[in-house]
Amino acid sequence: MHTLLVSRWTKAVLFLLCLGPLTAIVWPFVRGYTIPNPLEFIQHATGDWTLRFLVITLTITPLRQLLRLPELIRFRRMLGLFAFFYACLHFTTYLWFDKLFDAHEIWKDVYKRPFITVGFLAFTLLIPLAITSTAGWIRRLGGRRWRILHRSIYISAVCGVIHYYWQVKSAVLRPLFYAALVGMLLAWRVGEWFLRRRRMALAHAVPQRSPINASQ
């Protein structure tokens, strides 16, 4: 498992897999299937996959620990960038096919409509993360600051789910499913944070109370 994970080929295969949804979106057009509302089809598919990739990206850290597979970190940047990639496509469908690049109308939308506002925010927050995803930027920012900055993916994911929830008319089951996933992944992090604090507290406290145990 470990050797498989560190193999160069695994990353290449995963890259191709991540392009799968794009192929599935383009495929019906290549084959000339009639899609009654092609724009909605693309918009929904790219939106769905943005959320899915955000969820998958957020799963990496818990999986590394739960499965004891630290090597999984090799894929996190790529998965996050694919989330950004599908978000870009999703955003483009809105700018171009819906709003025809009419800046005034877009601004009105972002300002007036909460579901557009949160979607816009979710997307905007991903931009700095994509830019600073390179090794050079990690060095320039320093690991600590870089990690703090990249925590904004949590906000992005939450906003993405709200955007979905507010977009549907009454079919809230699927947005709620994503809400549960993102909720679980964030709750895990909160839990980790508490456990870490406890462990640190224990490390300080235990030697005073039972020095014999501590020395073992």
Next chain:
Amino acid sequence: MLLRKATDLTYADVTPKSVYLDRRKFLRGVGLAGIAAVAGRRLLDLAIPSQSVHAGTKLTTIKGPFSTDEKINSFNDVTHYNNFYEFGVDKDQPAKNSQKFVTSPWTVSVSGEVKKSRKFSMDEILKLAPLEERIYRHRCVEGWSIVVPWIGFSLSTLVNLVEPTPKARFVAFESYYDPGQMPLGKYAGIELPYVEGLRLDEAMHPLALLCVGMYGETLPNQDGAPVRLVVPWKYGFKSIKSLVKIRFVKDQPPTTWNLYSSQEYGFYSNVNPEVDHPRWSQARERRLPEFFKTHKTLMFNGYGDQVASLYTGMDLRKNY
């Protein structure tokens, strides 16, 4: 507080290893399998959309009034892009899930404030008046529109037969709902059976169509078989499908989408480019299967000459 509490922990407080391992197994099993299953099914759906063909019964029609000469949508568009939440909330679900829907025998009961309340069988409805083909624009509240050659006759024909009393001011409509045949209905998020309503003068307007077919045939199940309403100057959700009950009433009846979210969906729901849905603009629409949202939405969906007089003196911003 937290810090102090932490020092009280002993080895006995540690989660047993078996539980910890099970949690991992659970997460790995359910989490990954779940994601894989959902992703896989969606991928398949994306790659191979259904293109089923529906064989309806041919209907003989005469040319009706009010037809537009705009380009008619393909039969495939109109039968594979449906809002019919009883059969699933996705647009492609009704076409798949309604194929076994039993629409015969079928009766429509008419009651309430009428002199002659009665039931109509489907055969009777088909013989009430000569069937007309009327090509109407159909504008969905979601911002898309289609042009459909409907078949039917003015709803007023049926209204006149039952003779509403002077007390009747509104007409309430109800769709068929059978959770057995419509198992996805419980996930619709809206209350079912679906109910709609019109003011009596709206229901009497010759544009309001009691619709039994389209494209020269009886209605496909996903389009509201065997009988539905088509009210072309209002958003599509007013055109109730698979109609089973008509009641004449004194007060404004409850309507499904209004019950779900009253700030978003009003009782009148006339097509109006100047009154936005709270979440999106109604100024333009996408004429399917076009890519761009370029069509300007017209007041009353372009039927203003015929119906505007129904609303003189009314604030259409308030009565959305």
